[in-house]
Amino acid sequence: MKSMEISDGDLVTRSLGGRADAFEELVRRHQDSVYGFSRHFCQNSADAKDLAQETFIRAYTRLDTYKQGFSFRNWILQICSNLAKNTYRQNRRRESLHDSFSAVTPGQSEDGGLERLELTQALKSVPAKLRTPLLLRHAEGLSYEEISSIMGIGLSAAKMRVKRGREIFVNLFRPGYGG
Amino acid sequence: MDAMDRIHRLIDGMEKEPPAEGTLEEAELVRYEKALKSLSTARMAAPEGFAREVMKRLPPRKKRSISGRLAALLTVNRLIPAYSLAGGAAVAAALIFFLVWPRQAALRIADANTVPVRFEVLAPGAGKVDLVGSFNDWKVGTAKLKGPDRLGYWTLTLDLPRGRHEYIFLVDGEKWVSDPFAAALKPDGFGRQNALMDL
Numbered sequence: 001m002k003s004m005e006i007s008d009g010d011l012v013t014r015s016l017g018g019r020a021d022a023f024e025e026l027v028r029r030h031q032d033s034v035y036g037f038s039r040h041f042c043q044n045s046a047d048a049k050d051l052a053q054e055t056f057i058r059a060y061t062r063l064d065t066y067k068q069g070f071s072f073r074n075w076i077l078q079i080c081s082n083l084a085k086n087t088y089r090q091n092r093r094r095e096s097l098h099d100s101f102s103a104v105t106p107g108q109s110e111d112g113g114l115e116r117l118e119l120t121q122a123l124k125s126v127p128a129k130l131r132t133p134l135l136l137r138h139a140e141g142l143s144y145e146e147i148s149s150i151m152g153i154g155l156s157a158a159k160m161r162v163k164r165g166r167e168i169f170v171n172l173f174r175p176g177y178g179g
Numbered sequence: 180m181d182a183m184d185r186i187h188r189l190i191d192g193m194e195k196e197p198p199a200e201g202t203l204e205e206a207e208l209v210r211y212e213k214a215l216k217s218l219s220t221a222r223m224a225a226p227e228g229f230a231r232e233v234m235k236r237l238p239p240r241k242k243r244s245i246s247g248r249l250a251a252l253l254t255v256n257r258l259i260p261a262y263s264l265a266g267g268a269a270v271a272a273a274l275i276f277f278l279v280w281p282r283q284a285a286l287r288i289a290d291a292n293t294v295p296v297r298f299e300v301l302a303p304g305a306g307k308v309d310l311v312g313s314f315n316d317w318k319v320g321t322a323k324l325k326g327p328d329r330l331g332y333w334t335l336t337l338d339l340p341r342g343r344h345e346y347i348f349l350v351d352g353e354k355w356v357s358d359p360f361a362a363a364l365k366p367d368g369f370g371r372q373n374a375l376m377d378l
Binding site for chain 2: 020023024027028031032034035036039040045049052053056057060061119123134135138139141163166167169170173
């Protein structure tokens, strides 16, 4: 007998049929991707956890819109990306990123030390519309076709945004802090 | 193509010829690669207990139909997510779950003395699967599962009387497979573990 792993698509079907543990399996499979992706958008791990959880909850409530055959990982990263963007918009008025970061000294960085803080700062300085494709490409390792699909933009736009995002990020990132 | 375009193409693997050693182009490429690598290495795993917390926060599904709610009254829903476990025949064989088939439950709700129970075994490579238990006097061949389906599942629905039952699966007539996710297991005295099920 061979071991056989049920596909994400089948888990979605089972979840829609009322099998909560099928959805839990989907969460387990993709939690690291979603949390890791969320972490790039948030200042601390608590916010990242919140965003990642919201992402799965949103996915659960819209599971019937998932198209079989489409990568579940890409689909949920798309949800995460949209949520991050919306949350950022909502918080923009009351949250000053610069103020927030000025309150955090390198020694207080909770889960990645000095390098993490510098990385986060550099990333935050990359405009959101360039940051997302940059992360999808270099943190998630997605192809330009996948980025194009997730973001709903053309292939050449995806390439251009990654390129511009790279240039901004690389010029801001200070590897002297450990990178 | 300018120098920066070439660097982007090198990063994307679209350009194969590396820059000459000691050139500014090489230094720039190294700088880019080092910074971009930090994006992938900085990834972090989700915190412990993340999935459980998500599951607790999930909103309830939309209200079911009347027949669905009636069916739910009798539903024993125990999907065993063992398919996430690593390979191995024993693990594959352990991919077992059973549940009341909602449609049948709705049709048979009038019969208060029996409960329809659906047994499923994920055994894609098996030639046959038998269910043996206290409800069929442990006789092999009297409760054969049908399958495998497209996903490799073998299934059988039985109307079982209320009360406690013991059962175990026999795959290909030689491999005894107990349900590791049963509420309780009971040694059968022959080195196997029977699953206990209360209806």
